[in-house]
Amino acid sequence: MKASVYWGGIVLAAGVALGGCFGRGNTPVGRIVRVAAAADLQFAFDELARAFQTAHLGIGVRVSYGSSGTFYAQLANEAPFDLYLSADIDYPRRLIKQGKAVAESEFLYAVGQIVVWVPERSALDVPWRGINALLDPQVKKIAIANPQHAPYGRAAQAAMRHFGIYAQLQDRLVFGENIAQTAQFVESGAADVGVIALSLALAPAFRQRGCYAVVPLEAYPRIEQGGVILNWVQDRSAAELLRAFIIGTQGRAILAQYGFLLPQEAEALAR
Amino acid sequence: MDSAALWVTVKLALGTTLVLLLLGVPLAWWLAQARFRGKFLVEAVIALPLVLPPTVLGFYVLYALGPNSTLGRGYETLTGSRLPFTFVGIWIASVLFNLPFAVRPFVAALEAVDRQLIEAAWCLGVSRWQTFFRVVLPLSWPGILAGAVLTFAHTVGEFGVVLMVGGNIPGVTRTLSIVVYDEVQALNYAAAAQTAWGLVSFSFTALALTYALQRKSWLV
Missing domain, CATH: 3.40.190.10 (Periplasmic binding protein-like II)
Structure with missing residues (x-):
């Protein structure tokens, strides 16, 4: 009898604890783009995000760095990110195949060396x-x-x-x-x-x-770094602005400074 | 030090310890008492989280709680929110991962209680429930506390599972251990050393406390 009261109490307490968390998901205040970025972008993207926030006051960027493969596994389970910057275009393409992102949102932002x-x-x-x-x-x-x-x-x-x-x-x-x-x-x-x-x-x-x-570019297959905007994006226009900024003049200049080639440059160099 | 990460870490470690005290002590008591053929199988299942690398365990927990699983879908229909990448998600993962670190010391502590004392209490007409609280717990609390401290310290240092299930979200699922890892990856060795130093001194205190509590007498 008393044991059942104990277990009943635990179930109740768990219910209350979980209940306390309902609805308090991670809804950000104001406009924000949540970015999952490959670890090799760490230095370049910090600077890029600062420049973006100066150019677009009122839009925040919250970035998590990690391995592209880990992010892929998490995004396949619909992790709460808006923009995925992978070190390998293959992962974003797989997400598109799985219906987690639309093909139109795919973009190539750099070639690694x-x-x-x-x-x-x-x-x-x-x-x-x-x-x-x-x-x-x-x-x-x-x-x-x-x-x-x-x-x-x-x-x-x-x-x-x-x-x-x-x-x-x-x-x-x-x-x-x-x-x-x-x-x-x-x-x-x-x-x-x-x-x-x-x-x-x-x-x-x-x-x-x-x-x-x-190492000369022709010695290894192109390291194509690509990204996508996920289907569950919270603020699509903000995410699209950030994407445009990354592949725009200012973003590319910062990426180039950190040793990333732009896709066209890589083509020119290979020729 | 990152105060948001500190708060997430403390919340997670306290929450995990609390749940494992509430669920783990009865489970350990049952294991310490029960005599049945399949007991070794139950013990093996409880020790299983020790076997897999944390990131791999995290990967399976991620899929088990995610929108592609029955469990994950069931939770979503019930509550309208998802488990992975939320605090509740890393809380559940952390409880699973710490099961052996809590239950094994609990079982050891409870088994060490003299069976004759328990039976004497029963013979004197004290109910099983009261015997547990008035005889067993007072005799075994240092071991149970040790298990609780170990669970707390282990949760603070946990990395792989929390990273995989939590997704490294600042203020929600980013713990101090993940902050240290991120700093090292970002080559910010000074910031990493600062946080690491905090973690090490905390862990030292926790572990020293555990061993001090287990000491029978302070005469020597």
């Missing part, structure tokens, strides 16, 4: 030797992002294959969970050299601490 990066203290002459510096016998460990799920890792692997040095280097590779962790492997000295995103090598925290050589 990879670089061979060493910390300042390294004796390796990366700027001069480029990717061949990886073959140096004093290089014990080479950090790249995990090619299984990180687009920059796939690009690094493809570039090594392109230059016919992958077989020689295979045993020396270590894999970071994402491009930032890969850079940390190298910066900490645990790996001697790494293949990371140019956007990271140009980031304020890394710019002073090492040097890099850009």
Whole structure:
């Protein structure tokens, strides 16, 4: 009897606790765009969002950075974001196929580049030797992002294959969970050299601490970064304004400053 | 330190500990008392959250609570809101994930109570319910408190499940652990170190307190 009173009390308390949360979802005050952005955009997008908010007073931008794949899994479950900026155009396209976004909202905003990066203290002459510096016998460990799920890792692997040095280097590779962790492997000295995103090598925290050589674009499949506006967008006109800003003159200038190529530039360079 | 994240963290850790005290103590009491063949299976199920990597566990919880599942749809019809990416969502995930961290110390504490004392109380005509509150709990509270502190500390440090089910939304589901991770990813090592230092000193206090409470006497 008393046990049933106890369990009844718990069910009631749970009901009250859950009830207290009804209707108090995350409805933002004022106009806001909720952005899920790939981790490699971290530095560029902070600046871009500031510029956008200055240009469009009254519209706020709330951004979460993370891995494109994690965001994809969350958006497939209708996570409350309005705009998705993926490091890989493939994820937004899959969301479109699943009916989570419309094809018209898809856009290409940048092409990523990879670089061979060493910390300042390294004796390796990366700027001069480029990717061949990886073959140096004093290089014990080479950090790249995990090619299984990180687009920059796939690009690094493809570039090594392109230059016919992958077989020689295979045993020396270590894999970071994402491009930032890969850079940390190298910066900490645990790996001697790494293949990371140019956007990271140009980031304020890394710019002073090492040097890099850009890997030629034709050595790896294009890292096409694309995005979509999700179907459950709260303020469609605000989200469209932000999208227009990113692919507009001002947004592109900021992205270029952080080492992202614009899709047309990549075409021109490849030719 | 990020005060919104601090508040989310404290709310989540207190909420998880409270639910696990209310649900976990009776469950542990039943496990400590019951003698049946399938008991090892129940124990194994309770320990299961220890096996999977947190992000993977979070991934399954995300799908189980999401709009594509019966459970998620049922909740949405009942309440009109969704579980993933809300505070209630990470609360449920956190309770599931912490089940072994609470129930196992509870079972150990309750099993250590001398069976003869319990039976003596029953023979003296004290009801089972009263025996539990007047004999068992007073004798086992340090162990139960230890389980509660461990659950609280573990929730504060939880990362993978909360990130996956919560979606890293400031003020709603972004906890201090996620803030530290974000800062490290963003190469803001100074800010990360500041938050990490806060977390470490908090955890040290919590754990020292747990072990102090478990000490039988302070004479030595």
